Amino acid sequence: MQWEKWFAIEWQQIVGISLSALGLYLGLILFTRLMGLRSFSKLSSYDFAMTVAIGSILASTILSDSPSLSQGLVAVAVLFLIQGSISLIRRKFKPLKSLIDNQAIILMAHGEYFCDNLKEANLTKSDVQEVLRKNGLKSKSEVFAVIMETTGDMSFIKQDNTAPDWSLFDDIRDSHLLTDSNKSDNPLKQ
Numbered sequence: 001m002q003w004e005k006w007f008a009i010e011w012q013q014i015v016g017i018s019l020s021a022l023g024l025y026l027g028l029i030l031f032t033r034l035m036g037l038r039s040f041s042k043l044s045s046y047d048f049a050m051t052v053a054i055g056s057i058l059a060s061t062i063l064s065d066s067p068s069l070s071q072g073l074v075a076v077a078v079l080f081l082i083q084g085s086i087s088l089i090r091r092k093f094k095p096l097k098s099l100i101d102n103q104a105i106i107l108m109a110h111g112e113y114f115c116d117n118l119k120e121a122n123l124t125k126s127d128v129q130e131v132l133r134k135n136g137l138k139s140k141s142e143v144f145a146v147i148m149e150t151t152g153d154m155s156f157i158k159q160d161n162t163a164p165d166w167s168l169f170d171d172i173r174d175s176h177l178l179t180d181s182n183k184s185d186n187p188l189k190q
Contacts, residue, residue: 104172111140
């Protein structure tokens with residue numbers, strides 16, 4: 001291995017990297033201002049993919065002379081346009097929303113695991129238990145619901161005396177399990 005190549009950098013490379021980083025940074029500010037706050041959100045799986053793709057483009061454009069700064073800016077602009085178009089389609093054409101988005105799924109309700117849903121989400125009870133412990137729970141009886149969100153994050157809702165606003169759960173697949181979870185004939189229960 002040639003160690004001197006590993007640590008070597010020429011002044012032209014410093015200037016090129018600096019100008020590329022500055023140009024892309026300014027471009028990101030502009031694109032984010034044009035497309036709105038959702039640009040780097042993690043509200044859905046395609047938002048996450050967008051963030052990863054932009055990071056990859058930025059890295060390759062900043063650290064290499066190919067792609068050029070102009071090519072990198074065009075690629076990022078196209079990704080922002082695609083994300084904006086998908087967001088518009090999701091808002092305007094509700095039937096297409098279900099084709100684009102994942103749907104949240106209930107993993108646990110009222111202290112009971114739903115094994116079929118865990119299996120579909122490629123999770124184990126241990127995965128859910130870890131999230132519960134990280135959130136300070138010490139008993140399954142404290143759980144109203146654990147939901148795998150569209151982003152892959154797990155939300156947990158503590159059991160308390162507050163009556164649920166069921167409209168908060170109407171976009172979750174199998175939301176009826178929140179009210180039906182005490183039935184012993186539920187096939188999804190363990």
